[in-house]
Amino acid sequence: MRSAWLLPGGSSPGQTREDTRLSPLGTFTPETEVRTRSGVLAGGNPFTASGAGPMSLQIGSGRAVVQGTDAQGAYPVCLDAPVTLTFDDGNAQFTRIDSVVARVYDGLYDTEGKTVAQVERITGEATAEPSPPLLPAGCLRLWDVAVPAGTSAGVGGIDWGSALTDRRQYTAAHGGIVPAGGGSASPGAYDGQYRDTGTGLERWSAADEAWQVYPPPPAGWVPYSATLTNVVLGNGKFISRYQRIANRVIVGWALRWASNTSGNMPVIGLPVPPATLGGMMWTGNGTINKGSGSWRGGWAYLADDGTAISTYALTTTGEVTSNFLAAGISMQAGGWIQGSIEYEVAG
Structure with a gap:
């Protein structure tokens, strides 16, 4: 040698x-x-x-x-x-x-x-x-x-x-990507080092003392307890989820109408910091089923710096309203309202 x-x-x-x-x-x-x-x-x-x-x-x-x-x-x-x-x-x-x-x-x-x-x-x-x-x-x-x-x-x-x-155990010039080797327990040399596993990249986290998949996989859907206004839930059920990937947030919801649920289209509190993009307004989609018959289209809206998502029903003339009476909708037990919206947050 x-x-x-x-x-x-x-x-x-x-x-x-x-x-x-x-x-x-x-x-x-x-x-x-x-x-x-x-x-x-x-x-x-x-x-x-x-x-x-x-x-x-x-x-x-x-x-x-x-x-x-x-x-x-x-x-x-x-x-x-x-x-x-x-x-x-x-x-x-x-x-x-x-x-x-x-x-x-x-x-x-x-x-x-x-x-x-x-x-x-x-x-x-x-x-x-x-x-x-x-x-x-x-x-x-x-x-x-x-x-x-x-x-x-x-x-x-x-x-x-x-x-x-x-x-x-493999090495390379400073900053180079090394092949995985030396067994799965072989640690990285410094924070931010990359290695090639044969199917993708991993980045060494000194804080966690572990190799982590890079780029990080998208975060999964996270349930959260939303604050509702404009509707009394009663014995109904409201399910809300969100997913945050970097500074982009997707919020989904489903409101199940029951016998003593009352009110109008819900206003849904946000699970994360408010959208902040200099006056930008965000819109999303929704659907409404009164409990029988055909579905009705819906709409969601979030103002920049807003702290809650407003939801609306489409009227028969294509306008939007948060009032069921104005939309010609009479909600019954078994009906539902569901939708989603995507927006961005700072940082």
Whole structure:
């Protein structure tokens, strides 16, 4: 594996001109004020894993950025040819989980005595409830490999089809959209980071510590208790709903007339702040059924800065009125009035 930003390695290769050209020097996703987000660069299928024998795994080529300690900074690395890793036999009693990592050794900061970047295996602990091993600084987890108890080449080795868990976390230049990877729990690096799930975009919310669908899905319909005037509901029923998408509001309602409901066309209080667009007036539609016979057309009106929706019935001459008598309508039990209106609010 090649890496940039390493000193000449003495007996190890250190950094060469080819290392500098192949390593992803322009990749930088900030995780804190001084840390860079470790991750794999998208393009093809980087660091792919495939069984190479009963206890051997081949890791394909790829490029990545590996963050060390805050003092070290981040190392761009490149695996320009596949490597094969051999796994130890399984524990006699318990399963263990090993991790395949891209690791940077830097003699200026660690005590390993070498200056090199490589893909290697870090062995986990065999327990009744195994978990992946903790990683030292300068490591990027690529794959987890479950090694069941008693596994060895003599009994068929590791079942690569079920043993591998993809832990490749992706990164990109600052502001770039990264592919989803590293498991569903892989967090974003900063507030407002975007990732591509394969079917759409998600945005990282630092406040909620979660990936959220972007753009946000429209809000659902929300019931609300409207204040009614111009009608006495009695034993009737009034249902009201609204939906707000950004600064646009849709209000729908249905009034069910009953035996002791009385009055005229309702005036309906708003569920949200009033419409404010410099004198704009908003209109909507409605229908009225007196309880038998044909339906009558209706109309809704909201003045700018208004706090309630006025509803009207159409007369036989096409005018509008809020008075049933003027419209020639005699409401009966079982009748109904329903409608909707759409308007905008500030902010």
